[in-house]
Amino acid sequence: MRSSTLVAFLATGAAARYIHRVEQITRPSFPHLIKPHLVARDDEVCTSPSCQLAAENYLANFPSNYTEMDPCENFDQMICGGWLDKNDFRPDQATIGIGSTMSEEADNILRVIMENPYATNSTPAGVNATLDRENFDKMQSAYKACVDLDAIKAAGAAPLQEIVNELQEKFPLNAATKSTAAISSGELTDIMIWMAQYGLAPFVSAGTAADDKNPDTVIVSVGPGATTMAKQYYNNTAFVGNLTMTMAAMFSAILDNATDYTELAAKVVDLEGRIATVEPDPEIISDVTYYYNPMTLAEADALVPAISLTSLIKAQAPASYEPEFIIVQSPDYLKDVTPILESAPRDTLQALFMWSVISSFGGRIDKDINQPLRAFRNFQAGRPANATSDRWRTCLDEVDSVAGWIESEAYVQRAFSPEAKTFGDEIVQSLRDVYADKLQSLDWMGNDTKRVAIEKVKALNQKIGYPTISPNVLDPVSLRDFYANLTLSSASFFANGLSATTFELARTWAQLLAPADKEFWFMTASTVNAYYNPSSNEIAFPAGIMQQPVFDLDLPEYVSYGAFGSVAGHEITHAFDDSGRYYDQTGAFSEWWDNKTLASFTQRTQCFVDQYSEFAITGLDGAPLNVNGQLTLGENIADAGGVAASFEAWKMRDQADPARNKALPGLEFFTKDQMFFVSYATWWCGRSRLETAVNRIYTDPHSPPMFRIRGTLENSKAFLESFQCAKKEPKCELW
Template sequence: MALLFATTASAGAVHGIQSGDINRDGNPCTDFFDYANGSWRKENPIPDYMDRWSRRWQSGEVNKEHVRDILTELSARSDWPKGSAGQLAGDFYAACMDESRIDALGSKPVLPWLSEIGALQDAAGMQRMIGKLHDMGVYVPFIVYAGEDLHEPSRTVAHIYAGGLGMPDRDYYIKTEPRFVEARAKYLAHVARMFELAGTAPEQARKNADTVLAFEKRLAEASFDNVQLRDPKLSDNPTPFADLPRLVPSFDWAKYFDAAGMPHDAVNVTQPRFLQQVEKELSSTPLPQWKTYLQWHVLRNGADALSTPFVQESFAFNGKFLTGATEMKPRWKRCAEATDQQLGEALGAKYVEKYFPPEAKARMQDMVKNILLAMDDVIGELDWMDEATKKKALEKRATFFPKLGYPDKFKEYAGVTVSRDSAWDNLVAASRWNVADNRSQVGKPTDRSRWGMTPPTSNAYYNPSQNEIVFPAGILQPPAFDVNATDAVNYGAIGVVIGHEISHGFDDQGAQFDAQGRLANWWTPEDGRQFQAKGQCVVDQFESYFIEPGVHHNGKLVLGESIGDLAGAKLAYLGYLKSRKGKGPEPTIDGFTPEQQFFLAWGQWRGDETRMETQRTMIQGDPHPIAKYRVNGPLSNLPAFKEAFSCKVGDPMVRAQSDRCEVW
């Protein structure tokens, strides 16, 4: 697949949006999602191995080709110094690609783990096994992960999270709607089949599946739902280390933390009720049931590093059933993804050298500056916020910390042993290193140079505790960002993403963190009420968006992302206008004004065709709305969109003044 656009300024003239993608029979004022790139979607059906498709997702798949090319080059050499980035990434990829060797091994790599679990004799041994599984990233039944202290983000502490479920979230175990009943039946069959592949007799495998589902259901019943997970106050439970035994007396926390190399400092227990349920399981669930549960999660987590039957069975449930994809991704893509996930910074330097030139970073820096300044203007002009709260908001905005492209220093993965002999052993070794790397931060000052995504990742994020917005080089590629595109197109695509991430600092979650990244209230009571009311407008808007009869968005679940899209589009547009000061207007291209190009760029970037199975999964647990509503929802609130396309009051893409939502 070729590059969509050139990525260096020398490659050609400045261009606008993809005018051929537009559905000329559509009406931008009726359904902008259909208008912006309806023709492209019609001519480019979702590939069998994908759950959604657009130029944005196509770009992500092209990006994996870039990663593959780098890994192919690295793996072609066998003379890399042992432990070097080239050796680690190259050999990891080569072992993953050696399908015949993996298939010849069958279930052999996982059998020692299953046997060790099966031989456990007592609760102490079982707890040691939990620690051993955590060492390699199999977090059951809870998760311990390093992160900033919510009240003193300059230091890093251990957070204890709920974990240990094999389906997407708690509702799959509890709700009675037909789609959840079907999911449980499919899951039972899936778990049984995986045990059979590992050598368990069919009848016992079915019993094992019953045990797993019952065990996980009890954990699910004690877990937060997806809306509760979005409230940082609910997850804020600082706990002295000495109090952990009182919360879960049956677990030897001192031995666990010592084995993990973590100090006995205070921790944050995100869900105390969940840990109370863990205590019930530890004190009353028979050891054989625990062993079955642990064995299942070893199989579940390691399936993709095992032989083809395991991979296919994992895909049958997690791919076909949950997403609607009808075939697996090619092996090279799965191996490129796995290498990036486990050793992404080992190939990061080569990636940015080839695909993120200095002029791209300079242009991004200028865009980020303009959009941050636009946020200052928006805050200053708010008529519903008093001066005291505005001052705090502007203080927070002033401490935003952008990260663009790649870390200043790449991880060196010292001590990881990777060879071409065993994809399974490589996965275990790399996972152990990543877990240990994370644990090593507990009790130390927070290292702001660390990144939560690898350089080739086609995504972005906002971290409230560090008040940082992060854009890896992988997302700074066409069509999101192109140094040869007009400002209108860049601000309409990646610019809205920049504004979106900035807005997360002021959405329903981010607004609870102050300028220093502390979970602390900086709002006056009246301004807080106004903010809540403006958010409720967004909740109500998205509750009205259905994907099929009886199934609509959960407005509270998608509130943060929808505030991000709404404010992001506004901020990016204002940033674009700011960028043109002193330069004059950009040209009309293919009959579209710069203002129209801006909005079309967003519609084309975000215009995913999404399988219905994936939409159902997203509606249930994804805080992001379906793509159609990420396009039409925010734009229908923006006067600038109405003016750009001469839409009229009463058009579907123009919300009535009384219904129009505006948070920022």
């Protein structure tokens, strides 16, 4: 967010210039359009400072030849071409876009807060100032420890070496037969339990989650562990070679500089690659019909005799917890990984455990020691080898991670108004109303299914801005109680990381003894994002996403509806995408769609799969790499449904009060309808480095930004009509 001084400075000269031009303006020629549009009266143009700034930003985002471009064919370039030309990556960035620019604005606010003393005059009336300051001090301690590079350098590798040394004691090598010493199930289980206290899960992960079929209850869920790379990269010589060299270098730095660990590292990478081959693909692991496999502990143990899941779970769960069943996300994975573990050499297993520790906590030691690890991560993302984020940026991420709700309080008090929250609620509610009407009129959905779908929309729990329960970020007492068991110190960045891990593990496992907390948020207030949670049938929009250019009370409403409204509609649509459709109005996993409705849904969604599978980026080898239309199906459905619902909701408000949708100065050649889509597309201006873009094709359920513009608008009847495109019907249509 820009300061008021900057806004006034930018707007002062622009206002007179644009107002003077209104009478003379003519619409630039879009080659394919027939009817020109002209605003001829000053009172139809918004000339406020906010409108001046927004107009300047839009115009700066356009390429110089945008008036010669066909929006029906090149809308992403027409709206974002100038932005892409003017904005390049910082060395530490793998992705840039309007969203990252918004995050920068939030970070600038937070940096000032973190680097200054507690502001006694900022405590809201009626708030316990003493507790508020104590919370602030706890948060600031995390920041101070993180930015204290001298202390981090003085500590050297010792904090990490201490954990690695303990690991070697817990899982020692046999001096005579390092590679072939027998490994018992109990021994492997013990080391897995030891690693779990650090949040590490190299083979099998165990955690807690709401029971999909009984979402008021929290249960244990067991799934695959984590490998260093996506499975596709273990067949890539460059990535395998780079990872091998990185492991060897980090082993030397932490263990013994005189030893060459290249051969051992190669064995670890090979073991990871074998594990990766049996991991479920990302498009199925998120499918509730695939991962919801309730089993008793005995049944689960039988799948993976190399590890006692019963012991692993009981070591972390509260002593009084006795599960009737657990969820095994991928029984096939547990069966297939067992022979891999049983045949792995002992020294390779120990080295893999050490790598898990080093790769997870290596970022907390001196940068000169962890340089190989940083270089590998830069290689993965396509950044320069020695790229490093400004320390203050790294430390804001640290604070968000370890004390995010205290940080949220600080952000909300300075950057989010009650009026913004009210307007956000209005937008989301208007979309829910539209969605209920749209569902009622669907001709392919059966009446019984339609009834539950409408009930589901009406039952949605919408969360706007920040949490007021679990914890209430505006209540110092609530924040103090939430973080009561978290110890943070300005003396040790490394120790803070361990403390935060211990705190979070204890908090999540303790949930097994209580009903599911449906008031808890999964994003902090400054986050530029939003989400839908099916098990609680909730949509959440942090304050961070409710800022320009996505959202602003002082701009014409087509701006906020085009961007933020489409985001809100996107999240609502997730309730009915290929995953959300399995959850009813209570958040319970159930088959509530009739067969005819399901058949129609499957036929219509296949269109989206085929459409997006035709989009391609350039791969690492220079050949086209196609989008995975199945992996991205849910997000693509949500994009299409979100835009359609938001446009309809906005049109109803515009018809009721057209004065809320004046033209922006210099953009009078766009109709109001067209400006809605300009705002939508602007939200997706951005790009990623090649390596990052490729990795996202493999693993990310979201399509690349340019295809979220092209594909979505190919499927928007309102867009095609607004720009008078030759093709009048959407390519794919669902909601």
